[in-house]
Every structure is written in structure tokens, then in C-alpha cells.
Amino acid sequence: MAISRRSFLVVSLCATAQQLFAQLQGIATRDVKPQAKPAPSGRPFNAHFTDVAKEAGLHMPVIYGGVDSKKYIMEANGCGCAFIDYDNDGWIDIFLLSGTRLESDPPEATNRLYKNNRDGTFTDVTEKAGLHAVGWANGVCVADYNNDGFDDIFCTYFGQNRLYRNNGDGTFTDVTKQAGLWEEGPARWGAGCAFFDYNRDGHLDLFVSNYIRFSFEHAPAPGENSTCNWKGIPVNCGPRGLPTGRHSLYRNNGDGTFTDVTKQAGIAGATESYGMTVVTADFDEDGWPDIFVACDSTPSLLFMNNHDGTFREEGVMRGVALSDDGMEQAGMGVGIGDYNLDGHLDLFKTHFIGDTSGFYRNDGKGNFDEVTRLAKVGVETRFTSWGAGMVDLDNDGYPDVLFVTGSVYPEVEHKLPQYPYKTPRVLFRNLGNNTFEELETQAGDGITTPHSSRGCAFGDFDNDGDLDVLIVNMNEPPSLLRNDMKVKQNWLKIKLEGVKSNRSAIGARVLVRYGGKVQAQAVLSQSSYYSCNDSRLHFGLGGSSMAEVEVFWPSGLHEQFKKVSVNQLITVRETLGIVANKGWSRS
């Protein structure tokens, strides 16, 4: 910007004053100002969240790096979690990732699988299931990659990613090597991951985002350079200033093995991003799944499917890569849903403190408009935000937004108390007019109690017809937010089983029509932050007593089911229609 008249130096050809003023302008432009909060609507909110983790038996902390300070970014980003029905009993179980500590591995540092006891409690079955694993785990994605009817687990790590095959008997086997997913060479920082069928052959392929190229030996120490300071306080460095990771696409060969097709699929060219959460869905509704990667401090990526085994990256042009001012943002978590009930999948992306989250409205052709402020979610910039969901929490038929938060710098609050390490969850209620209202206290202690949270997953663990939330808290036990509805509203859960399509029906898009509305959802293997939701799609229906269901299967098949009764789970098997549920079916 030319501001020569502002120069307050007499003559300085090095234009010091202008540079100084340019920095000053940064105050206004780098830190995004929140928009003013509108007057409260005064409308009651039906959902109420209580953290029942302790009562449910989720006692063990999620170990992740230092407690009071973090030397490396490795310790700061945390990990995800999953709702997974690993034993197909119709009651979703819990899978929690874990990190470790720099100095040594504490005994409690392991990923954990908790079996749902169907009474509100869980049993730790990690050892029995063969899932004990220590390391710096990051992301998890869940799907039935070998189409055997049981959901498998893929975990990303700093170091070796791991594929666990579900043996169908309550145990898992680490098949990373035999599946061809073993990485030789220097440790990579696997971040987000997603199973999806990019070539529509009925076998789930795998996309893995990578965060940074990192080594403890070469990583700068806190305060060592300017990327290692925040508000003048030395903190862990990065990601800025550190080399970017490279993302990978693995094609499922249909025989339990995968082939790295990163280069031939056109993914390898995207080398300048710090990849985080991955979401795959058919954003342009052409029947082929696309890939969205939330990226930290670099433009987020949207790989559009070319229908021939290749992708083209079009994030900037399609309006999801940058802020509405064309600036990079710290993309962490992603929520997918249809907030404005137009039948198209919109995107919600969480960011760092001092920035609003990003809300992107899809026109159905995969072009997005940034509507953060129009939707009135630009009121919140106080927290570093992570896992997110665009889900109907009060079953009124309008998807709400919930995201979890937490600082990455525990050492800062000692000097600057206004920047605490533990911060509350943020809930935006959908007002039904394409705008949202932030609810700070009306939704219960589960929302207001501060934690330093990272991943979260949405699902109905107690099968009572509403969505609960599982949350990873850094160096604390997880939160399990039980949703207790004050007033019952109608709902419908849909479980899809592919036949020609992949068994998990990952990539299927579902439209549900109710009370003159239409809402789109998709079956995903990862969203939120490095996490995986309940694979049963949950639709709040408000007062509607009947719904119509349309399924767009990954195979290309389009099926429609009219007059579906509400307040039930339906299982739809491709070509066979609505079939009997496995295990639990109705509250």
C-alpha cells in the first residue's frame, strides 16, 4: 500500500516509516475481528449436554506431550477419536487415539478401544482387541476396507501409519505391512486420512494427508526464531517455517493390498500445504467423490475427481482454500452438512485463535461462497478451534454447529492470563433462517466447562435418538457429552450397506425430505478433527412424522424410499431396500 504521505521520517530512502506502518496495519488485518453478536433470540434450546465420561468408565487420560509446556509442535496438535461399531451390535463403541511424551512412554499412553456395555458404560478392551499401540498418533478413519462386513481402522502417526483389520471376533490385526502401506525412509507425519472409493470399483481406497516434515533432531527450539514466539512468548515452533508434508493416495487392489498412486492420480503436485483433516464427498454432485483437505497456515485443498483415476486441485478457484480476503488460514477441523437445507453439502472449517471459523455454502456444483459472517458465526474468534460437526443437536430439523477448542501453548497463560490453555466448547444453534446463534450457557456444563480439546466425534452412544459427542482432551480423560433432550422431537437414523458399492457405503449422499424441507448428508470415514463419526446418519425432523429418503450410492445407483416412519433406525442395503437392522434398532 502506498502511504507515502504518512511517512514520519524526514528522508529515509529505506522507507522505514512505511514499513513500520505496514506492520501496524497488520494489527487490523492479520487478526480477524469478530462481528458483533446479535441480540439473543430468546428461543429455548432443546439439547442439553452433560459430561458423563467418568460415569461411563472413560477414566484414562489421553496422553499427549508435555502438560505445562510443549517443546515441539508434535506435542501440541493432539489426536482424534472415533465412534465405531466394531462388533456390529448396533451400539457404537469408542476408539481413542493417544500420543506419548518426549522423555518416555507413560504406561497409560496407548490408543484405546472401549466396548459399549449398552447401559451407558464402556469397558476398555484395548488389550483384548489387540489395539495397544504407543506413539504419536494423529488421525483415525474407519470403514470396511475389505468388504467383509466389519469396520476396520486406519490410524495416522508421526512415524508409521497403521491399518488394523477387524477380524470379526472382537480382535484386530495390524496388517500395515501386508497391505502395502508400510513406509520406508524417514518418518513422515501422517495427519488426516479417509477411506473412499475414488475409482468407484467397490473397494475403498485411502487418502492420507501429511502435516510437516519433522525431525526432533532438526526442529528449532521454542523461542529460537520468530515462528517460535507468540505474543512475545517463546513457544513451540511451526508449522510456519517448517517444510510441508506430501500427501498420499493409495488404491485398493481388491485383495487386501494397496498401491501408492499418488503421482499418477495428480495428488503429488500439491506439495505446499500443511495437511490436516481429510473429508471425501461428492461436492459437485457428479457421482464421483472429491477430496477436501483442511490445511494449516496454507491454502486448503479441494481435489476434484476427473472420473479417470486422476484429480485436479481447485480449492482457490472454488472458494474453499482461503479466507474471504484471500489469506491463508489455520485449517484444522471440518464439519460437513447442509445448514441451509438446499440439498447440497456445505463445509465448516475451524481455525486458530484470532480468526473466525470458515463457513462455505455449496451451490451444488462444487463452487463455494464464504458465508461466515452472513451466517453470523463470525462472532467467535477467541479460541483455537479443532473438531467440528454440522449436526442437528436439538432434532429441530436444522443442522447446528458444534466445535471444540483449546490452546496449543500451555505456557502462555502464566504470563498472559487472557489466553488460557483450556477453553470451552462452542455451540451455534441454527435459527432456521440461514443464520446461527452462539449459545454460551444454555446447552449445559458439557459445553461451558473448559478443556484443551482436539478431536471429537458425533454419534448416539446411548441410542436414545439424539447426538452425543465424544471429545479428546489433552492429557485429561476424554469428555463424553450425553445429550438429554428437554423436549422430544422426531428423528431418523439411516445405516447404509453397499453391495455393488463399498460395504460401508462411504461416499453415499443421502437426501431426506421432511416437512417441506430437504437435507443432505454424506457417509464419511473422517471429518471433525482427525476423527470419525457414528456411521449411522442422523436426521432431526422437528415435528415431522414421516420422511422420504433418497440415496445416491457410490456405484451410481439412485434409490428412493417414501413414507418412512420416524424415530427409528433404518438399514438400507443397496438394491435390496430397507432391511432388518443388526443389533439395536429402535429406542
Next chain:
Amino acid sequence: MMFVFTWKKFSGVLALFTALSPMFAQTASDRVSAITSALSSGEFDKALQLLEPALQSSPKNPQLWMLRGLAYSGKGKQKAALASYQNALKIAPDYLPALEGAAQLEYDAGSPLAIPLLQHVLRLSPNDSTSHAMLAVLAYKKRDCATAVQHFAQSGSLLDSQPGALQEYGGCLMELRQTEKAIPVFQKILASHPEDSRARRSLAAVQLAAEQPEAALATLQPLLAVSDPDVSAMQLAAAAYEANKDTPNAVKVLHDAIVKEPRNVALYVDFANLAMTHQSFQAGIELMNAGLNLEPKSADLHLARGVLYVQMADYERAESDFEKAEQLDPLQDLSAAAQSMIAEEQNQNDPDRALSTVRSKLAKKPTDAFLWYLQAAILSQKAPEPDSAEFRQAVQSAKKAIALQPALSAAHNVLGKLYLQAGENALAIKECHLALQGNPNDQTALYHLIVALRKTNDQEEIPDLLKRLAKARQDATKEEAERNRYKLVVSSANQ
């Protein structure tokens, strides 16, 4: 600037004219010879005497009118001279000697009427370096650097003997950011006055602007090698060292300069800038404190320290410094803008309070473009509906900022964004282009332009814009990496 059409040229044209024109009989030719001879020997009265009967017998002879112009010009009677040339041109509009004579007189008088005459000359004689030089100087006077540079470039060696014109040429090249082309121009200036330290500093500054810090340091070397170096040269050298990624030497030279002139505020502000660049805010604050001990009434030092406090989120101290700066120097604009920005920062959840601060500052400084821009930006951040009064006020504020300072890219960006929100894509595209004129690497303008073009289905330009945006991002990242390579600590201020 002195530029003249030479007599030799006139006589040459005269000879040619005489030889080619059959209507000139021997007698007429003899008469002209006598007149030119008188003119050559400076006998202007005699020339006029000879011209009178000649013109009576040949009133339609442009050559005679031109000679009359020359004679009057020689006598210092410019008005009569100009009238004579004009008569010649009425008879023969393309008569080059008369055109040149008239142009010379108008140019000497500083009249814009010289321009069409010189352009006429160039149509007849495109490589005429004198006409190019004159047109360059006239364009420079009108601050039309784009035209000036074109003509200076075609003035050839004429400029070599005109250091003033070279300065203008170089200044224009710098204004047009053609820094590499400016270097040889400033080298010529220095070559003609090798002992002139100002010329040396200017060349170094231009080399610095052209991202040639090593060359700048070499240029400055004679000024730095003396026992008592000039502080201005040291200040430039510090900037050159920093640009050359040699921050330790930049700090050292700046420190030495401060020791030499401890009351030179500009040096402290330069150090504040270094501290900002390397996010060494505390070190910067320490040195500003030292400067303020010596110069407690320096608005610049308070302002610089305030900026550093902002970076450390110490808004109370920052605000206090900005207030003090405004008290000390109410005429400088920065403090009001800074205070408004602090208000914006501190009232994150209350943009109306921030707006109120900006408005109170605007009441005192209604012609401050930046404050109008801030008002537009704060209103825009409130995301008003396009048909609301606030939206209209945001648009008006941005327009006002642009009217006051057309090159304020940020205001173009806000206006472009507002137009995008309102679905006025064509207007948004226009504002983006205007913002990009000021800064071709403006990421916001590039992005808004891509979005606006996508919405208008005019996608031809998009691939190139995507490349430009990626390049701008890469450059910004590179720049950030450069800033991050060094950190100043408090002790370094005392090295």
C-alpha cells in the same frame, strides 16, 4: 532544463530547402544567404532590415518568416519571434525549422503549448532527441512519469550533460518502480560528480530498492571507510546489510550511528523496524526507552514504541504511547489511525465502540483517507445486509477514502469485497483491478478478482490469476522466512 534546437540544424535545413525548391530563383537565394549570414554573425537588426523588403516581395515564403523569427529571437523579442514562426507555419504547417523555433520559445516560456509543437516535430522527425528531451521535461513537470520516461529514454546522450534532467529521469523510473533501469541513470549522475556524497547515497538507495544490497554496500563503501562516516550513509548501510541477510552488521552499523548521533530519532525508528521485522519486540522497546530518555518529546518514538507494545498485546501501554504521540504532534496522521486501530483491537466484541473512536478521529481529521478506510473496514466486518444503511455507509466510506487517496489499495479491497457481497461483480472486478494497479501482488485483490470472475463466468483470466496468487503467496512466505531468520535480544541493542 536547458535544451535548444541548434543553429546548425536550421542552416542545414535552410540549405536543403534552397537546393530543392525550384521556385527559389538565384536572386532570392542570394537574399537568403545575406540574411543567414547576418544571423550567423549575430547582426539581428541587419537581418531584420534585409528581411523587410524580402517579405514584401515574397510574403508567402515561410523560410523568410522563419528567419524573421530567428532574428527577433536573437534580439530577445520572443513575442514577435513567435508571431513570425506562427506565420511561417500558417503558410507551411510542416515546416520543421519554424516548428522547432516556435517549440523552443514555448518550451523556454514553460508553456504547455510547446507540447503539440514538439509532437508535430517528432511526427516529422521521430528520432529528434531534443524534442524528446523537451517533452520528457514537460511531462515530468506534469508528474506524468510514464510519458516522461518514454521520452527521456529517447533523448540519447543529450541527458549526459544535464544532471537535473537525469535526476528527473531517475526519479520517474523510481516512481514507476523501474528500479533496475534507474541504476545506470544514477550511476551517470554519480560519475559526473564522484565526490558528491548525496549522489552516492542516492545511487545506493536505488540499488537497494532494486534488491541489489551488495552493490549498494559497495557504492556506500567510500562513505563508510572514512574515519567519521556520515550517519545518513550508515543508516542506508544498515538497511543494505539487513536486505543482504546480514542482520548482525545491520544492528552494529545502526548501533554505531546511534552512538554517533544519540538524539537522531530516525535511527531509533529504524531499529524499531528491525525489531518488528525479527519479532524482537522487547529489544525494540528497550531501545525506544533509551531514545525517549534523550528525546522525550519525540512523537515518532512514542509511536514506534506503541506499535511494538501492540505486538506484545500490551494495548494499554500502546494506547498511552499513541495518545502521547498525538499530543506531541497533532499534525501527523499516524497516531489517530493507530488509536483507532487499537480501539478496534480492544473492542473486538463491540465494533460500535471502535466505530465511535474512528468517527471521533474523523471529526478532527475529515480528510484522513486511512480513517475513512478504517470506518469502511469496521462496518464491513459487521457483515451488514447489502440493502442496509450500514452497508451503504461502508460503501460511501470506502469511496471517500479512495477519493482522498486513490492509491489506497486497502480501500479498493474493502469496496471490492462489499460489491462482491452485493452481487455487483462488474464493479468488484473494477475495484480489484484498481487495487492491483497499486500492488500487483495484492493477495486480497487477486483472490476477490478470481471469485468475481468465476461468478460472472468470465473464466479466461482465472488461470493466470491463480498463478499470480500462488506466486504472491510464495513471495510472502519467502519474505516471512527471511524475517524469521534472526532474533534481536535486549543485549544486542548494546553491542
